[in-house]
Amino acid sequence: MFGFLFLLYVNAFSANFDIFYSSITSDIFAYSCKLIIIAFSSIFLGLISAFMYFDKYIKSFEYVFIYNLIVYSLIFLMGVNDFLGLFLSLELQSLSLYILAAYKTTSAYSTEAGIKYFILGAIASGMILFGISIIYGLSGSINFYDLEVFSFGFSLKDAVHPTLTL
Amino acid sequence: MGDFYNLEAMSHFYKNMEFTYFIGFLFIIIGLFFKLGVAPFHM
Numbered sequence: 001m002f003g004f005l006f007l008l009y010v011n012a013f014s015a016n017f018d019i020f021y022s023s024i025t026s027d028i029f030a031y032s033c034k035l036i037i038i039a040f041s042s043i044f045l046g047l048i049s050a051f052m053y054f055d056k057y058i059k060s061f062e063y064v065f066i067y068n069l070i071v072y073s074l075i076f077l078m079g080v081n082d083f084l085g086l087f088l089s090l091e092l093q094s095l096s097l098y099i100l101a102a103y104k105t106t107s108a109y110s111t112e113a114g115i116k117y118f119i120l121g122a123i124a125s126g127m128i129l130f131g132i133s134i135i136y137g138l139s140g141s142i143n144f145y146d147l148e149v150f151s152f153g154f155s156l157k158d159a160v161h162p163t164l165t166l
Numbered sequence: 167m168g169d170f171y172n173l174e175a176m177s178h179f180y181k182n183m184e185f186t187y188f189i190g191f192l193f194i195i196i197g198l199f200f201k202l203g204v205a206p207f208h209m
Contacts, residue, residue, distance in 0.1 A: 121200075134189060
């Protein structure tokens, strides 16, 4: 598996792109983070499967499906470059985690944990959206490159990838 | 960037733009802290 990951890592040098008006980008760092997420989530899924073998209440295929949704949202989070994508990927991750927290329906603790996590996560989502709305109202943009220009007067993208400048 | 809004006119609403900008990022950071740090520990 690590040899396969090494081949993917070599491929990362051709994985630079900048699409949807710089909403989604990729470079060597984002690609490496995605590979690390895939490797460690695969290892962790193996550990979960070993645990599910002993616990008959959470032994079902939907668990793995929801777990894969979390991994996909993390991979999407690595490539995202504006607040909209950041919020969407965080919400996809959170909604999947709410389900997994309340997954063991025979346990009162699990249901209580799911409800508590949902309420606190909803409050946190409101705070994040309020902050994003303030920044959008001030700067007129939610793109991270534009916010760099708004904050510092220049963008690091212009120094690293001059040809990608819109 | 910034062509949609007249920042000079908006300064009537935001007397101190830097402070409001800081508050916006502060809300985002507190929200991320709640969502990824505090809320899972309350499970």
